[in-house]
Amino acid sequence: MDSADGHEGEARSLGTLVHDDDGTGAPPAAELPPIHRVSDGSEVSGPDSRRAWADAARPILEGVAGTYNATILDATLAEQVQVDSGVVSRQLSRYWIAKVMGLVAADCAGRDEPMLSALCIRTDGSTGGGYADAVTKARGEAPEDAEVHAAAERLACYQRMGAAMPNGGGRPTLTPEVAARRHRARSARGEPEFARTTCPTCFMVLPHTGQCDECE
Known part of the structure; x- marks a missing residue:
């Protein structure tokens, strides 16, 4: 599965946005508010910063969705939205990225679109606990299985953004990490092959027959 490390053509990184007392008039980083605008060092509130980051996340996630089965790590996305919005935080992104993805999910639901937030995953391949909460708030119904x-939702995103799809149009696909964990858990319980929800070879979600159409 492809993993996006940022969107194409972006040469800057968050490190280039750190202020220094270099004679330019920008205050030293230690004197800046915890969340601030890079342009002038002015303070930005938590809600306003999350809105700015959510707005910046949308085009990045749309770019990710242009490649079938691509995803983006939450830490990578968190860095990129700060670069693109010009609003940065000294707080670790794990404390706020889920709330930003919640705003993205709500925006997608309001547009009657598939949830771009499903493309944002953690290092363990999962969407994290915040995903199910965001779906519940945005659509009024909790998903039975957040990863499935x-x-x-990712498949619908790829289709909507015109990604090149495999023969047959593709299938909903768990990330390799999530699929592997579920495979090991089911094997440990001694469940038969047909009970597995994903193919252990290609990680495609299996139909009710238990036979993978892609690997036949």
Whole structure:
């Protein structure tokens, strides 16, 4: 599965946005508010910063969705939205990225679009606990299985953004990490092959027959 490390053509990184007392008039980083605008060092509130980051996340996630089965790590996305919005935080992104993805999910639901937030994953391949909460708030119904739900949403995102699809149009696909964990858990419980929800070879979600159409 492809993983995006930022969107194409972006040469800057968050490190280039750190202020220094270099004679330019910008205050030293230690004197800046915890969340601030790079342009002038002015303070930005938590809600305003999350809105700015959510707005910046949308085009990045749309770019990710242009490649079938691509995803982006939450830490990578968190860095990129700060670069693109010009609003940066000294707080670790793990404390706020889920709230930003919640805003993205709500925006997608309001547009009657598949959830771009499903493309944002953690290093363990999962969408994290915030995904199910965001879906529940945005659509009024909790997903029975957050990872299977996210796989279906990702497929819809790829289709909507015109990604080159495999023969047959593709299938909802768990990330390799999530699929591997579920495979090991089911094997440990001694469940038969047909009970597995994903193919252990290609990680495609299996139909009710238990036979993978892609690997036949």
